[in-house]
């Protein structure tokens with residue numbers, strides 16, 4: 001039986017439940033909620049005989065379950081669950097060695113830029129950072145280029161690279177295409193099906209969905225990459241803890257409902273913001289005039305619930321942050337609660353100002369992660385925050 005995405009958020013298809021589950025300990029006593037296996041280690045039935053689990057740094061049943069669910073949602077051959085999105089990206093960077101070169105989007109999650117600029121560079125990996133939705137990437141490929149790293153849409157400027165087109169270039173030159181799919185979640189976009197080799201998620205965001213836990217995922221359909229990553233997670237040890245794995249399992253159960261509802265709210269808010277005098281620009285890929293609108297329609301099943309807008313002045317942006325009541329002024333995204341972020345001093349504070357401005361992040365740029373509250377309440381809050389005079 002093959003399931004649709006909504007069902008895959010809750011159930012594994014039979015073929016993904018290996019015989020070992022039936023023959024060994026259990027069907028978990030019929031438990032509908034997958035148990036939390038809070039154990040560090042596992043007793044062996046005999047010498048040369050294993051339950052399939054040896055030590056929880058290598059694997060844990062609860063972690064394995066969330067990995068299987070995410071793997072099935074993204075259509076990979078394997079998924080690894082890590083303690084945060086940055087732990088996932090750090091592990092991934094261990095695939096590369098000194099002298100390697102990677103082409104990456106210029107506008108990326110701030111933590112990813114910090115990792116590339118300060119840690120990966122120190123380890124001898126070189127980067128060309130460009131707007132991958134605009135540049136001709138082929139001209140940037142060098143002898144030592146090993147991968148292309150994109151985030152469609154990017155954080156926070158919502159540039160949408162054409163995954164299929166970039167994948168063609170990557171295939172032609174035998175490069176790995178890595179896609180950070182956090183903003184879309186597997187519910188709206190599946191990069192592996194479009195030609196990517198590796199998908200990254202900050203599971204902290206839409207997969208968890210409740211602003212209550214950190215997690216990260218790497219999904220791949222490349223056998224060689226899969227084997228290397230399994231060795232690396234066992235060796236470096238940032239696998240997701242059993243309880244956090246369970247929280248993500250629980251979060252994913254409502255992924256489809258949350259994605260639909262928060263998108264609906266985002267579309268309403270984007271259209272409302274467009275009509276506000278104090279708002280000079282609304283950047284949301286669901287709007288027809290967004291430069292990535294046609295591409296996202298082609299490669300995704302939705303536009304998501306992340307939107308960026310610009311006010312006329314920095315003072316206005318700061319006053320909105322100070323005056324929102326229902327909407328919380330906080331980092332992060334993809335949860336049930338609506339959050340507003342100030343990229344210049346929060347998520348992208350470590351990026352040199354010159355590069356920030358070049359990417360379009362000004363002191364008047366605000367980012368909204370729209371949650372699942374009633375859209376009218378959210379608009380009423382924005383209205384009082386935008387319109388109130390000093």
Ligand SMILES: *Cc1c(COP(=O)(O)O)cnc(C)c1O
Nearest residue numbers: 084085086109155182202204215
């Ligand atoms: C948050 C985020 C990350 C990092 O994930 P953490 O779970 O915070 O470590 C990476 N990429 C994107 C697009 C993100 O939004």
